[in-house]
Amino acid sequence: MQKQIFYIVILCFGVGLQAQTSNKGVLYISENTLFSTVSRFDNLSQGTFNNDGESYIYGDFNNDGVLDFYESTGMTKFMGSDTQTISGTQVAYLHNVLFNNSSSASPFQLSGEIDISGIADFYQGIVDNDNYGGEITFNNGSSHINTSDLSHVDGFVNKFGDEDFIFPIGDGGYYRLAGTSVATDSDAFFTAKYFFENSDALYSHDSKSEDIQEINNQEYWTIEKANEATENGLVTLSWRAVTTPSSFVDAAQNNALTIVRWDSASSTWVDEGGAINLDDQTITTGVTNYGIFTLGRLNSDAEMPCALEIYNYVSPNGDGKNDFFLIDKTSDECARNLTVQVFNRWGVKVYEMANYGENGNVFDGHSSGRLTVKDSDKLPASTYYYILKYEYGSNVDSKFHKQAGFLYLSDN
Incomplete structure (x- = not known):
């Protein structure tokens, strides 16, 4: 026409x-x-x-x-x-x-x-x-x-x-x-x-x-x-x-x-x-x-206040390798009250956990909370954002730190 x-x-x-x-x-x-x-x-x-x-x-x-x-x-x-x-x-x-x-x-x-x-x-x-x-x-x-x-x-x-x-x-x-x-x-x-x-x-x-x-x-x-x-x-x-x-x-x-x-x-x-x-x-x-x-x-000495080792590759296939999001801290005094949040690339929070790592509470590729997917659903393989919030230093002179990075979730 x-x-x-x-x-x-x-x-x-x-x-x-x-x-x-x-x-x-x-x-x-x-x-x-x-x-x-x-x-x-x-x-x-x-x-x-x-x-x-x-x-x-x-x-x-x-x-x-x-x-x-x-x-x-x-x-x-x-x-x-x-x-x-x-x-x-x-x-x-x-x-x-x-x-x-x-x-x-x-x-x-x-x-x-x-x-x-x-x-x-x-x-x-x-x-x-x-x-x-x-x-x-x-x-x-x-x-x-x-x-x-x-x-x-x-x-x-x-x-x-x-x-x-x-x-x-x-x-x-x-x-x-x-x-x-x-x-x-x-x-x-x-x-x-x-x-x-x-x-x-x-x-x-x-x-x-x-x-x-x-x-x-x-x-x-x-x-x-x-x-x-x-x-x-x-x-x-x-x-x-x-x-x-x-x-x-x-x-x-x-x-x-x-x-x-x-x-x-x-x-x-x-x-x-x-x-x-x-x-x-x-x-x-x-x-x-x-x-x-x-x-x-x-500050150069504040990029990683507690020298945390963050393993940001997760492949929850049950082979015992990278089955969950591992955050290795030297001691509880180094990073206390650790909270982990995970967002997908659209900004939807797909996971949040306070006192991360305690009692087996870790991110293994499944969602949690009020999300756009069911709690029982496995999240798709993709790149995600993680946010860490924790307290460090002495109890007398306690400090708080927040950092973010990429998390790679694989289905293999």
Whole structure:
């Protein structure tokens, strides 16, 4: 079937007069239909605009009415040759979206609210809602492509739903992703933003747990739970040589990089641990609280306070070799009250055990607790994340440590 072409082009001439396309009725762009406006598009408060076809917006875009789609076929393309404002008092519900404007570094000025349910193609041009107060939300099942230094969101991004998600955020002309993984509640709602600036003025770097040697003084992220349905899961941060201090890039190579979080209750930076992925230049950990995050560098003598030996390959086939997740500690005084958590790659906690190793309580490839699989089910062979939390040192001067890493579960 050939696409139908539906163009609305209004050209006005005269001093002080600007071209504008206004809708105050019902406008429906059906599948396989093209709609284009070279002037400002204004969906008035009385207007209803439903897009299941392809809509090309070459000028400013304003929505004060109903703007939505019926089918999963709609595409809205912002393709101006000058700065484009995206505004309005009502949410614009869009399916697929293309941002393609090379007129300036930040050609999209978002002061309204857009809600994306399909794919956002950040082909060219930064979407700036940080300076204009707008809001952009990705729904369950949505994603983004072509995100780069040249095209991302400068400001807060919301994510609604139960899937893991990489936020298309940046600042100062740099794309600096952060990710969350939570897959137990479809009503989970996160909001995240990247700051290419020193956090020390707001969150003192002098106030930190003693195992942290240095805190990143060039960048930080805020990742917040936006509703009570959002449960704890995994947080992923990244590093890049163009924004991250070289000492932290080196720390990743030496397994001394960690994620740190500002704990508002104690006004202290705390160590959240982290599993380092050198290929992706990311670090991931499980968290029980959200807020302000950045990268930390551990003291060389605090990377493994109790010299634990961790055997992170598990093959529970009954041959007596690597049948369970073995953590070998030199003494009970070295690591007391050891708690182990295991997460799958989607951020679902599949195992948790306090006083790990006592009374035969070990991870042998089976789940535990309120999970997405039955307690009796064996987990599939895959790569998992582990989180260790324990107390060490003397009873008089007790300290706490948290670390994370990868766990490889085999079915052989």
